[in-house]
Structures are given as C-alpha cells and as structure tokens.
Amino acid sequence: MSVTLTTPHLTLREPTMDDAGNIAKYLNDFAVSGNLARVPFPYGRADAEAWLKTRRPGLTPAQTSFAIDIPAQGCVGVVGFHQGVNGTVLGYWLARPFWGQGLMTEAAGTAVDWFFERTDANRILSGLFHFNAASLAVQEKLGFAVIGRSRLVCLARGAELEHIDTELTRSVWKARKT
Amino acid sequence: MTKLREALPETLRTARLTLAPPRLTDLPELVPLADNENVTRWTTRMPYPYAHADGVDFVENIATGADQKPYALRNEDGAFIGVASLMFHAQLPEVGYWLGEPFWGRGYASEALGALVAAARATGLAPMLAAKALADNKASLRVLEKQGFQRVREVPDDSDRHKGKPTVHLELEFER
Structure with missing residues (x-):
C-alpha cells in the first residue's frame, strides 16, 4: 500500500531507501532520540537502512509509517503507527531544525485522520516521556487525553522512565472534526 | 491455520524454559544474540546484520501477524536464549527456532521444540x-529427529539465502 497525503506545508509519503541519509542525520541527535522509546543512540546510517528495510509492502494501517517530507528538504521526520500490547500506538519524530513551526501537529493530525478513516479502530494510543512538554502540546491539540502513567524503556537513554499514556478516541476525534 | 494460531497457548513451560510472546523488553538481549552470522546463516529469513529496528519489526509486525506464532525462550536463570516458532505460510504448520550461540549444546532446543510440538498436538487442529x-x-537435524520428525526428502533450497543448497524436509505425523 503506497499512500501519499498532502497538507499545506508538507507531504506524508512512503519512506524509501533514499531517506536513509536524512533519517540517520536527524535521529543521531540526542535531543530527538532521547524523547523516543525505540530508537538507539548513537544512530547511524545502518540503523536507518535496517529500519527502512522493515517498511516492506503489505503492512496494515496499524503498521504504517510515513516520511514527513517538506519541499526542498526531503524527509525531516516520521509519523506512523505500530502495534503495542494494548492496541495501535501513534509515534512520531521531527528533526530539530524544524521544531516550533506547527509541522508536527500538522503531520500527526493528518496521519490520525487517515488512520480513523481507513480503519474501524475506536481509539489510538500514544504518550510521551514525562519531560516532553512539546509532544504533550502536540497531542492535546489533536484531542489526545492523558489516561495514566507507566514505566517505559527509553533505548537512547538506556533507562526506564516515567511515561505519560494518552489516547484519542474515535468519538473525540469525530466531535472535533465537525 | 488462523484457528491453530489462536488455539496455541500464550505461554508454555518446560523443566527449564519459559516460552512467551516476544516483547520489546526482550530486545536488549535478543538483538545482540541475533546479530551473529553463526546464528542467521542457518535461517531462511533472519536479516544479517541484525539491527535494533529488525528486533522491533519482529516483535511488532512479524510476531503479531497471522503467518507465525513465535515464542521468546527464557532459561532457568531468566536469560533470553532464543526463539521457537510455529509458522503457517505453507501447507503444513512448520516449526522453526534459533538459539543464541552462548546457549548452544545444552539441550535447550530439544526442550523448546518438545513443548512446541506438544502444544500443537494438544490443539487437535x-x-x-x-x-x-x-x-x-x-545439530538441528538431530534435534528434530529426537522429537520424532522423519526425513521425507532432500531437495535444493529455493530461498534467497540458501538457493540451491541441499535442504532436508522433515515431517512429524501425530498418532491418532
């Protein structure tokens, strides 16, 4: 399944091997990878290529990742879904030079719309490490609500950290669309 | 075979081993053991080099798909030692496994395979x-034959990794 979604400032598209350089450059930044659960640090081109190889055809919406592509820059982040123990989880990252412009909210909101339109899931789970106020702000703008706290391993930090668990229900998503 | 996958227990126990669904928390131990060509070269599909992203893909995509039911193996010390799976991509359900090199030669493969075979048999499916x-x-042929698998043919392999290499196909028929 190859889906391309276009918004005013960016395009969400299938990640390809050509993105390996950008992904390695931008994720090898502790300010980014230190906020993520499943990304090692340091992060090299081999890590990016290994991840891209896992983006094979035939993945379900709940396994789909999009490259966040902006004009003249190429891939500057990723937004996507993965299957967690309790359901589908939204995850994302944006390269540091592009923070503070609302791009992450635009990308994540577009991905969330796509997911609810494509599936009959009644909720999307997400979350953030306790210190990540910027990510919490993104999620609140999309209608995610805090549902609890847990402990989650942060691979880049090699430690288990306090994690704020969030969810967006289909009913909240729908209500905000109208 | 979806029914068989669903009928298999979540966890299995043997004298020394626990078999459980693979989790992200297995990856700090799993990835270094899998990133070893002495392990991957005997397998059809495990990538080499084996990166953290391959481990995440295994836990989140492969292990949750309809194509197989893998179990993470932990030994009597609680250490992650490998994976044993039932796979549903061919006509018959197929067993497969890999063990981290430090854990070879201790009978763990036979023990894990014995549990897997017994669980598949117990479903009646x-x-x-x-x-x-x-x-x-x-080593693997010995482990399989010990569990009652019998050689049915030896043919050149058709996988990308092993293309043309002689491969032994075995079957185990449950007595009624």
Whole structure:
C-alpha cells in the first residue's frame, strides 16, 4: 500500500531507501532520540537502512509509517503507527531544525485522520516521556487525553522512565472534526 | 491455520524454559544474540546484520501477524536464549527456532521444540507438522529427529539465502 497525503506545508509519503541519509542525520541527535522509546543512540546510517528495510509492502494501517517530507528538504521526520500490547500506538519524530513551526501537529493530525478513516479502530494510543512538554502540546491539540502513567524503556537513554499514556478516541476525534 | 494460531497457548513451560510472546523488553538481549552470522546463516529469513529496528519489526509486525506464532525462550536463570516458532505460510504448520550461540549444546532446543510440538498436538487442529533444515545443519537435524520428525526428502533450497543448497524436509505425523 503506497499512500501519499498532502497538507499545506508538507507531504506524508512512503519512506524509501533514499531517506536513509536524512533519517540517520536527524535521529543521531540526542535531543530527538532521547524523547523516543525505540530508537538507539548513537544512530547511524545502518540503523536507518535496517529500519527502512522493515517498511516492506503489505503492512496494515496499524503498521504504517510515513516520511514527513517538506519541499526542498526531503524527509525531516516520521509519523506512523505500530502495534503495542494494548492496541495501535501513534509515534512520531521531527528533526530539530524544524521544531516550533506547527509541522508536527500538522503531520500527526493528518496521519490520525487517515488512520480513523481507513480503519474501524475506536481509539489510538500514544504518550510521551514525562519531560516532553512539546509532544504533550502536540497531542492535546489533536484531542489526545492523558489516561495514566507507566514505566517505559527509553533505548537512547538506556533507562526506564516515567511515561505519560494518552489516547484519542474515535468519538473525540469525530466531535472535533465537525 | 488462523484457528491453530489462536488455539496455541500464550505461554508454555518446560523443566527449564519459559516460552512467551516476544516483547520489546526482550530486545536488549535478543538483538545482540541475533546479530551473529553463526546464528542467521542457518535461517531462511533472519536479516544479517541484525539491527535494533529488525528486533522491533519482529516483535511488532512479524510476531503479531497471522503467518507465525513465535515464542521468546527464557532459561532457568531468566536469560533470553532464543526463539521457537510455529509458522503457517505453507501447507503444513512448520516449526522453526534459533538459539543464541552462548546457549548452544545444552539441550535447550530439544526442550523448546518438545513443548512446541506438544502444544500443537494438544490443539487437535494439526494432524502433522513440517520442518526444514540445511543438510549441513547436523545439530538441528538431530534435534528434530529426537522429537520424532522423519526425513521425507532432500531437495535444493529455493530461498534467497540458501538457493540451491541441499535442504532436508522433515515431517512429524501425530498418532491418532
């Protein structure tokens, strides 16, 4: 399944091997990878290529990742879904030079719309490490609500950290669309 | 075979081993053991080098898909030692496994395979199981034959990794 979604400032598209350089450059930044659960640090081109190889055809919406592509820059982040123990989880990252412009909210909101339109899931789970106020702000703008706290391993930090668990229900998503 | 996958227990226990669904928390131990060509070269599909992203893909995509039911293996010390799976991509359910190199030669593969075979049999949904091993993989063939698998043919392999290499196909028929 190859889906391309276009918004005013960016395009969400299938990640390809050509993105390996950008992904390695931008994720090898502790300010980014230190906020993520499943990304090692340091992060090299081999890590990016290994991840891209896992983006094979035939993945379900709940396994789909999009490259966040902006004009003249190429891939500057990723937004996507993965299957967690309790359901589908939204995850994302944006390269540091592009923070503070609302791009992450635009990308994540577009991905969330796509997911609810494509599936009959009644909720999307997400979350953030306790210190990540910027990510919490993104999620609140999309209608995610805090549902609890847990402990989650942060691979880049090699430690288990306090994690704020969030969810967006289909009913909240729908209500905000109208 | 979806029914068989669903009928298999979440966890299995043997004298020394616990078999449980693979989790992200297994990856700090799993990835270094999997990133070893002495392990991957006997397998059809495990990537080499094996990166953290391959481990995440295994736990989140492969292990949750309809194609297989893998179990993470932990030994009597609680250490992650490998993976044993039932796979549903061919006509017969097929067993497969890999063990981290430090854990070879201690009978763990036989123990894990014994549990897997017993669990498949107990569902009553599989009259037979299949297995494959490279003809050179004497250790694996011994483990499979110990569990009652019998050689049915030796043919050149058709996988990308092993293309043309002699591969032994085995089957285990459950008695009624």
